[in-house]
Amino acid sequence: MMRDTNLTRRRFTALTATAALSTALAGCSGSGGDAANAADGGEGDATTAESTAEPTTESGGDGGSGGGSAPQFDGWFDNVDNYDGVTDETGSSTVTVTVGAQANGGAFGYGPAAVRVSPGTTVVWEWNGEGGSHNVAAADGGFESELVGDSGHTFEHTFEETGTYKYACTPHETLGMKGAVVVE
Ligand SMILES: [Cu+2]
Structure with a gap:
């Protein structure tokens, strides 16, 4: 149980970090900004998140239900x-x-x-x-x-x-x- 929570949290933190990074680079990241802020309660997780931020290879489950047309x-x-x-x-x-x-x-x-x-x-x-x-x-x-x-x-x-x-x-x-x- 602890394990699962932890895992979920790490994934979430990774997403958050990515969003935050995009925001920093882009200056305006339209969607996701609020969610990122809300989830950003953590203190020093950023470093961990950075190194975990790459395994997004199998994304698409989250948002891309459509997939085909764009x-x-x-x-x-x-x-x-x-x-x-x-x-x-x-x-x-x-x-x-x-x-x-x-x-x-x-x-x-x-x-x-x-x-x-x-x-x-x-x-x-x-x-x-x-x-x-x-x-x-x-x-x-x-x-x-x-x-x-x-x-x-x-x-x-x-x-x-x-x-x-x-x-x-x-x-x-x-x-x-x-x-x-x-x-x-
Ligand atoms: Cu040509």
């Missing part, structure tokens, strides 16, 4: 034939996305099209040299790579703040060469 994308992936849900890469410090993946009638995709990462993660886009020249251009203008076709070319962006970041390849957006990074 309302936060607002139709962004409607014409993207390689969109296959959001690949969970939370906890990774670096995530690589292929530019020129087979999709949308040619080598016109990002692979994977959508990834979920933790704040502070660097996403590295790596060109595979297929499908001509591509770029990585944020829908809101927050980042934009060169337009190149060279295999091995890379572009990276570090996502500090929570949110949903849509991006596309300017010349191939209409074909469905679009992606998104979800930071949470």
Whole structure:
């Protein structure tokens, strides 16, 4: 009984710490802020929580009951034939996305099209040299790579703040060469 309570508490503390961290980094973390504060009664647990904060691999049980469709994308992936849900890469410090993946009638995709990462993660886009020249251009203008076709070319962006970041390849957006990074 003590054991269980303890475990639950640790998990909860870990979540709390993550939320608090996001808040600190983002300055505004919309949801969860209240819960985090309420649960934050503990004194010095933060250190423990930090080292325990990574085993979130099997999340989804908590909030993501929907799983399949992703309302936060607002139709962004409607014409993207390689969109296959959001690949969970939370906890990774670096995530690589292929530019020129087979999709949308040619080598016109990002692979994977959508990834979920933790704040502070660097996403590295790596060109595979297929499908001509591509770029990585944020829908809101927050980042934009060169337009190149060279295999091995890379572009990276570090996502500090929570949110949903849509991006596309300017010349191939209409074909469905679009992606998104979800930071949470
Ligand atoms: Cu392209």
